[in-house]
Amino acid sequence: MAAKVTAVDKRRQILDAAIRVFARQGFHATRVSDIADEAGVAYGLVYHYFRSKDEVLNELFVERWSLLLSAIEETDRAGETPRQKLAAVAGFIVDSYRHDPELMKVIIVEVTRAANSFGQTHLEEIRRAYQSIAKIVADGQAAGEFRDDVSPMFASMTFYGGIEQLLSGWIFGVIPTSDIDFDEAKDLLVTMICDGLEPR
Amino acid sequence: MAAKVTAVDKRRQILDAAIRVFARQGFHATRVSDIADEAGVAYGLVYHYFRSKDEVLNELFVERWSLLLSAIEETDRAGETPRQKLAAVAGFIVDSYRHDPELMKVIIVEVTRAANSFGQTHLEEIRRAYQSIAKIVADGQAAGEFRDDVSPMFASMTFYGGIEQLLSGWIFGVIPTSDIDFDEAKDLLVTMICDGLEPR
DNA sequence: GGCCGTCGATTGACTGGTCAATCAGCCAGT
DNA sequence: ACTGGCTGATTGACCAGTCAATCGACGGCC
Numbered sequence: 001m002a003a004k005v006t007a008v009d010k011r012r013q014i015l016d017a018a019i020r021v022f023a024r025q026g027f028h029a030t031r032v033s034d035i036a037d038e039a040g041v042a043y044g045l046v047y048h049y050f051r052s053k054d055e056v057l058n059e060l061f062v063e064r065w066s067l068l069l070s071a072i073e074e075t076d077r078a079g080e081t082p083r084q085k086l087a088a089v090a091g092f093i094v095d096s097y098r099h100d101p102e103l104m105k106v107i108i109v110e111v112t113r114a115a116n117s118f119g120q121t122h123l124e125e126i127r128r129a130y131q132s133i134a135k136i137v138a139d140g141q142a143a144g145e146f147r148d149d150v151s152p153m154f155a156s157m158t159f160y161g162g163i164e165q166l167l168s169g170w171i172f173g174v175i176p177t178s179d180i181d182f183d184e185a186k187d188l189l190v191t192m193i194c195d196g197l198e199p200r
Numbered sequence: 201m202a203a204k205v206t207a208v209d210k211r212r213q214i215l216d217a218a219i220r221v222f223a224r225q226g227f228h229a230t231r232v233s234d235i236a237d238e239a240g241v242a243y244g245l246v247y248h249y250f251r252s253k254d255e256v257l258n259e260l261f262v263e264r265w266s267l268l269l270s271a272i273e274e275t276d277r278a279g280e281t282p283r284q285k286l287a288a289v290a291g292f293i294v295d296s297y298r299h300d301p302e303l304m305k306v307i308i309v310e311v312t313r314a315a316n317s318f319g320q321t322h323l324e325e326i327r328r329a330y331q332s333i334a335k336i337v338a339d340g341q342a343a344g345e346f347r348d349d350v351s352p353m354f355a356s357m358t359f360y361g362g363i364e365q366l367l368s369g370w371i372f373g374v375i376p377t378s379d380i381d382f383d384e385a386k387d388l389l390v391t392m393i394c395d396g397l398e399p400r
Numbered sequence: 401g402g403c404c405g406t407c408g409a410t411t412g413a414c415t416g417g418t419c420a421a422t423c424a425g426c427c428a429g430t
Numbered sequence: 431a432c433t434g435g436c437t438g439a440t441t442g443a444c445c446a447g448t449c450a451a452t453c454g455a456c457g458g459c460c
Binding site: 028109114120126127130149150151154155157158160161162163164165166168169172174175185188189191192193195196197198 | 320323355360362385391394396397
C-alpha cells in the first residue's frame, strides 16, 4: 500500500516540479532532466508517467482549464444577474492566480497565449471558455441588462483579454503586485467592462 | 550601384521571408535554413546580415513597435478628446493587422505574448506603449472626461489587452474575420471601453 | 579596350553541442 | 523469486552557427 501511495505521489511530485521549472525557465528552455532534478526523481521516471515532455504540459493545462470551464458554467447555472456572473468569473480567474501564480503563469504564457506552438492543440477548449462567457453576455442582452449593439463573442473576448492582460502585468512585473490589491483590481475590471456594456 | 541595391534588397528579402515563415511555423519551429529557402538565398547569407536567428525576430519587432510607439505619442500630441485619442490608437493597431496580418501575428505571438522567452528582452518597449496609453487616460481623468476611480495604468492594460485578444481571435480563427468588419470591431471596442470609463 | 587585383557579397558543407526519448537492467516489497 | 516502480547511461536526431572557398562588380593601369 505504501508503494501505491508513493507511486501516486511521484507522479504528482513530477507535475508540481514541472510547474515550478516551467514558470522559472519557460517550457522550451526546460530540459526534461530539469524537471526530474527539481522533483528529486530519476530522469527516466518522467517517461514512466508521461509519454513526452509535451504531455506533462498538456496534463497541467487540462487539469486546470477544466476547472475554469466548470466554474464558468456553474456560475452561469447559479443564476444571479449577468453582472454578478461576470464578476464571479473574473473572481475565479484572479483567485486562481492568487492561489497558484506559478501554474497560472505557465498556462497563460505557455498555452493560452502561445497558441501558435502549443495552444493550437487546445484551441477548442480555450474557445469553449470564450463561448461560455459570450453566453452570459447574450443572456444579459436578452434580459435588457446589457446593450445589444455589441456582439456577445466580441464582448467576451474583450473581457477575457482584459483579465489575461492584467494577470500578465502581474506575472511580468509591469504592474506592481502590491500596489493594487487583487480584489480591488477584480472589481475595477468588472465595473469597467460592465459599465461599458450597460444599455444607453 | 546595381550591386548596392541588390545587397539592400537581399536583407529585406530575408526579413520578409522570415515574417512569412515565422507566421506559418512559429519562431521555435523555424530553422534558419527555412528562412534562407523561403528567401531564395544561401544559408550563410542570413548570418552575413544578422548575428543570429534571434536578431532577425528582434529586427522585425523593433521595426514595427517603434512605429506603434510614435503613432501613439503623435496621436496624443495631436490633442483631440481623450476618447478620440483612444479611438486613434485602436485604429492604428487594427489597421496594422489589416495591412500586414502576418507581421502582426509574429509580433503578438512571438514577442508581445511570449514575454517569457523572447519578449523579456523587449519588456521595456512594451511597457512604454502601456504607459503612453495610460497617460491619455490620466489626462482624460484630469479633464473630467473619464471617471477617476480607475487607475490609468489599469485601464490602459485592459484596453490594450482587449485589442490584442481581438487580434488573436482573428489570427487563430476563433472570431471569423469576415463576420465583423474591422472598422466595426474597432468602433465597438472603443465604445465599450470608453463608456466603461465614463464618469458616473 | 583588355587585363588584373581587391573586396564585399554569396555559397553550402561541416562541426559541436544539445537534448528528447529509449532501454536494459536494478531493487524493494511481497 | 517475481513483479513493477524506478534508474540513468546511451543513442540518435537535429540544428545554430562557422568558415573556407567562390563569385562578380568595379576601379586602376597598361
